[in-house]
Amino acid sequence: MTTTAEPTDAAATDGPADDARAHDDGDLLVDARGVKVHFPIKRGVVFDKVVGHVYAVDGVDLRIRKGETYGLVGESGCGKSTLGKAILGLEPPTDGSVVIDGTDVASLKGEELRKRRKDFQMVFQDPMSSLDPRQSVESLLVEGMKAHGLASDDKATASRLRELLKAVGLPAAALKKYPHEFSGGQRQRIGIARALAVEPKLIVADEPVSALDVSVQAQVINLLEDLQDEFELTYLVVAHDLAVVRHISDRIGVMYLGGLVEEAGADDLYAQPLHPYTRALLSAVPVPDPTREDEREQILLVGDLPSPSKPPPGCRFHTRCPWRQETRCDDERPQLRVLEIDGVPSSHRVACHWAEDIESGKIQPHHVDPTATEQDLREEQDAPHAVGDVEEAVQYQHGGHGAGS
Amino acid sequence: MTATATTPGSSRHGDEPLLSVRDLRVTFTRQGEDPFTAVDGVSFDVRPGQTVGLVGESGCGKSVTSLAIMGLLPARGNRVEGTATFEGTDLLTLAKDKMRDRRGRDIAMIFQDPLSSLNPVVPIGRQVTEVLERHKSMSRKAATPVARELLDRVGIPDPDRRLTDYPHQLSGGMRQRALIAMALACEPRLLIADEPTTALDVTIQAQILGLLKELVTESGTALVMITHDLGVVAGLCDEVNVLYGGRIVERGRRHELFASPRHPYTTGLLASIPRLDGARGAPLTPIPGSVADNLPWEHACAFAPRCSQPVDRCTEQSPELEHDDGGRALRCFNPVEATS
Ligand SMILES: Nc1ncnc2c1ncn2[C@@H]1O[C@H](COP(=O)(O)OP(=O)(O)O)[C@@H](O)[C@H]1O
Ligand SMILES: Nc1ncnc2c1ncn2[C@@H]1O[C@H](COP(=O)(O)OP(=O)(O)O)[C@@H](O)[C@H]1O
Ligand code: SF4
Ligand SMILES: [Mg+2]
Ligand SMILES: [Mg+2]
Numbered sequence: 001m002t003t004t005a006e007p008t009d010a011a012a013t014d015g016p017a018d019d020a021r022a023h024d025d026g027d028l029l030v031d032a033r034g035v036k037v038h039f040p041i042k043r044g045v046v047f048d049k050v051v052g053h054v055y056a057v058d059g060v061d062l063r064i065r066k067g068e069t070y071g072l073v074g075e076s077g078c079g080k081s082t083l084g085k086a087i088l089g090l091e092p093p094t095d096g097s098v099v100i101d102g103t104d105v106a107s108l109k110g111e112e113l114r115k116r117r118k119d120f121q122m123v124f125q126d127p128m129s130s131l132d133p134r135q136s137v138e139s140l141l142v143e144g145m146k147a148h149g150l151a152s153d154d155k156a157t158a159s160r161l162r163e164l165l166k167a168v169g170l171p172a173a174a175l176k177k178y179p180h181e182f183s184g185g186q187r188q189r190i191g192i193a194r195a196l197a198v199e200p201k202l203i204v205a206d207e208p209v210s211a212l213d214v215s216v217q218a219q220v221i222n223l224l225e226d227l228q229d230e231f232e233l234t235y236l237v238v239a240h241d242l243a244v245v246r247h248i249s250d251r252i253g254v255m256y257l258g259g260l261v262e263e264a265g266a267d268d269l270y271a272q273p274l275h276p277y278t279r280a281l282l283s284a285v286p287v288p289d290p291t292r293e294d295e296r297e298q299i300l301l302v303g304d305l306p307s308p309s310k311p312p313p314g315c316r317f318h319t320r321c322p323w324r325q326e327t328r329c330d331d332e333r334p335q336l337r338v339l340e341i342d343g344v345p346s347s348h349r350v351a352c353h354w355a356e357d358i359e360s361g362k363i364q365p366h367h368v369d370p371t372a373t374e375q376d377l378r379e380e381q382d383a384p385h386a387v388g389d390v391e392e393a394v395q396y397q398h399g400g401h402g403a404g405s
Numbered sequence: 406m407t408a409t410a411t412t413p414g415s416s417r418h419g420d421e422p423l424l425s426v427r428d429l430r431v432t433f434t435r436q437g438e439d440p441f442t443a444v445d446g447v448s449f450d451v452r453p454g455q456t457v458g459l460v461g462e463s464g465c466g467k468s469v470t471s472l473a474i475m476g477l478l479p480a481r482g483n484r485v486e487g488t489a490t491f492e493g494t495d496l497l498t499l500a501k502d503k504m505r506d507r508r509g510r511d512i513a514m515i516f517q518d519p520l521s522s523l524n525p526v527v528p529i530g531r532q533v534t535e536v537l538e539r540h541k542s543m544s545r546k547a548a549t550p551v552a553r554e555l556l557d558r559v560g561i562p563d564p565d566r567r568l569t570d571y572p573h574q575l576s577g578g579m580r581q582r583a584l585i586a587m588a589l590a591c592e593p594r595l596l597i598a599d600e601p602t603t604a605l606d607v608t609i610q611a612q613i614l615g616l617l618k619e620l621v622t623e624s625g626t627a628l629v630m631i632t633h634d635l636g637v638v639a640g641l642c643d644e645v646n647v648l649y650g651g652r653i654v655e656r657g658r659r660h661e662l663f664a665s666p667r668h669p670y671t672t673g674l675l676a677s678i679p680r681l682d683g684a685r686g687a688p689l690t691p692i693p694g695s696v697a698d699n700l701p702w703e704h705a706c707a708f709a710p711r712c713s714q715p716v717d718r719c720t721e722q723s724p725e726l727e728h729d730d731g732g733r734a735l736r737c738f739n740p741v742e743a744t745s
Binding site: 048 | 637
């Protein structure tokens with residue numbers, strides 16, 4: 001597939017990779033193709049003029065098999081949450097299609113959509129903001145069940161509620177309590193119970209443990225794993241913590257600026273990251289072992305993630321890539337492809353023109369000029385008009401703090 | 406580099422502590438509420454060129470410890486006891502204006518959220534030159550090239566242009582760099598960093614941690630690193646203090662502590678995090694319950710209700726922090742067997 005510099009035209013919706021995976025279409029639960037979500041940037045007082053777009057998700061193919069956990073990683077702003085929402089139909093895609101369990105999500109309307117909604121549920125990072133504080137746990141759980149006709153018989157409902165609480169490890173007394181009466185970890189259990197209440201097939205969990213302390217994180221991770229076995233759930237887990245994603249996922253997709261740059265089985269990806277961005281990302285994670293830390297070789301990236309409203313042409317990573325080449329990188333957007341490297345399975349796909357030569361060492365990393373990577377927010381936001389006084393600056397520096405956490 | 410003129414190596418790893426915190430206790434006394442002791446008898450030393458870590462989960466008293474040392478706690482509603490001796494002066498009893506002077510000159514602090522520490526309506530360059538004018542008695546004209554150099558040193562690309570930028574025009578990582586540049590402007594001998602990379606992406610975190618490491622090794626700055634991330638601690642801190650419920654429960658040099666953690670809370674933390682090194686799929690062993698289950702330290706071990714191996718004494722008596730000769734300290738009646 002040839003590519004152009006225009007972000008919106010650059011993504012492939014089909015390609016050779018489709019053939020490689022056609023055989024396992026039978027047990028696919030999610031089949032997303034060429035998904036794009038572009039948010040218009042509007043300006044103007046009287047008329048909203050569209051002055052540009054945020055290319056939040058820009059051409060992603062994603063397939064999730066029944067019963068597996070697909071992990072989506074990447075740095076903040078790369079489009080993970082938006083892609084998760086697009087798959088659930090919560091954010092209508094600008095382009096592309098999402099088929100879940102044989103049904104095109106976009107074709108569902110009204111009553112039909114409402115009915116199918118129960119099959120796909122979402123669990124959020126901050127359970128407090130997704131749980132209505134005025135509703136008791138019981139009413140939070142029953143609400144969804146009622147909406148889907150799962151709470152017609154009072155006795156059956158009561159026993160279902162007990163089951164749910166037991167499944168997520170909360171005492172029965174929790175039913176009469178309100179969200180603020182629980183700790184962060186318990187609230188996340190409530191969020192999970194609410195998703196489970198309607199017997200979904202797919203759960204999209206967006207940063208489900210990021211807001212939790214490490215000691216509690218593990219409780220929720222283990223819970224998600226147990227529930228998957230018990231209820232035959234399929235998960236799409238979105239997270240920025242690479243160790244968490246590696247732990248719970250069967251397959252992992254790495255996102256950079258709206259696109260997937262690498263996809264592989266969890267073990268393959270961490271054993272042999274092949275995209276320059278994945279290499280850098282994995283090398284940057286500190287591990288709790290001083291001996292390894294002293295030896296850890298880091299690929300330090302310079303500069304910031306470019307703005308998703310102005311993604312670089314060609315390979316989106318080329319402005320920061322230590323392996324960028326004179327040809328192709330700047331003007332041809334690489335697609336996910338199977339590599340010609342011995343021992344790398346066809347399920348391990350990489351969107352880099354030079355992945356083979358980089359892996360063999362034929363291409364060596366080089367210095368990257370940080371100026372080229374700069375994220376310029378100036379054109380996106382206007383400067384404040386007031387110019388404050390110097391004393392104030394010092395106050396901000398030294399005194400402007402409460403005892404934050 | 407002019408802005409950090411300390412001769413490299415001059416005072417590194419000196420034996421005398423630069424900062425010595427003893428029995429620091431912070432009690433919040435809000436009207437109509439029971440007094441709440443957030444920091445409960447914390448003691449530690451930091452030497453020039455040394456990095457000391459304070460690690461523990463949210464609410465264990467890390468930020469309150471650092472804010473108390475810096476004299477930045479709210480003026481009312483709390484009681485601070487103990488001492489924090491910095492070169493012979495107790496910072497906790499220092500007059501407000503003297504402390505403010507110290508903060509600019511000898512001691513600096515960086516926070517998780519740089520935006521809250523930067524003045525939104527003053528350009529970045531001006532905020533750095535202001536520190537230089539104030540604490541180095543430089544003229545604005547003389548300060549500008551130094552500010553430019555500082556921005557360059559912390560890895561802000563195109564610093565000439567950035568001097569005139571406002572904080573909101575910078576990304577989170579660039580803001581944290583700008584804040585570090587301001588902290589460096591006064592060549593602090595002590596830097597307190599409270600979760601400086603928690604809000605940043607991992608590739609940006611790597612850049613900032615590299616910068617802090619460089620500062621400690623090249624300028625001999627003493628660093629107090631506050632974090633909840635055991636990986637960050639393992640790579641950066643010479644000495645690690647594990648806090649639980651406002652008290653230090655375990656202390657050790659980083660290699661020793663990670664090679665043989667003894668407190669059940671420390672081992673519990675290590676067993677509950679998924680790690681990138683090692684095999685995948687090993688089940689995680691969470692610490693049961695949450696801090697809401699804590700017992701009061703006065704007559705128990707606060708961690709006992711969540712502990713994997715409590716004994717009777719744990720709910721009857723308060724364990725003391727016992728020190729050995731090798732810089733190791735432990736507050737536990739039934740510690741995990743030493744493995745080395
Ligand atoms: N509703 C929206 N309107 C406009 N821009 C949005 C909206 N939601 C997300 N974005 C932008 O899209 C990009 C991707 O966001 P997101 O999917 O939340 O990333 P991630 O979850 O990977 O951090 C970001 O630049 C974000 O600011
Ligand atoms: N200004 C304050 N008033 C009352 N309680 C406070 C205040 N600041 C912090 N605390 C409490 O003190 C404890 C320790 O807080 P902190 O030091 O911020 O924890 P952390 O280790 O997460 O930085 C927490 O229980 C917190 O709620
Ligand atoms: S295509 Fe070029 S710029 Fe992109 S990752 Fe590969 S080498 Fe780097
Ligand atoms: Mg997100
Ligand atoms: Mg804190």
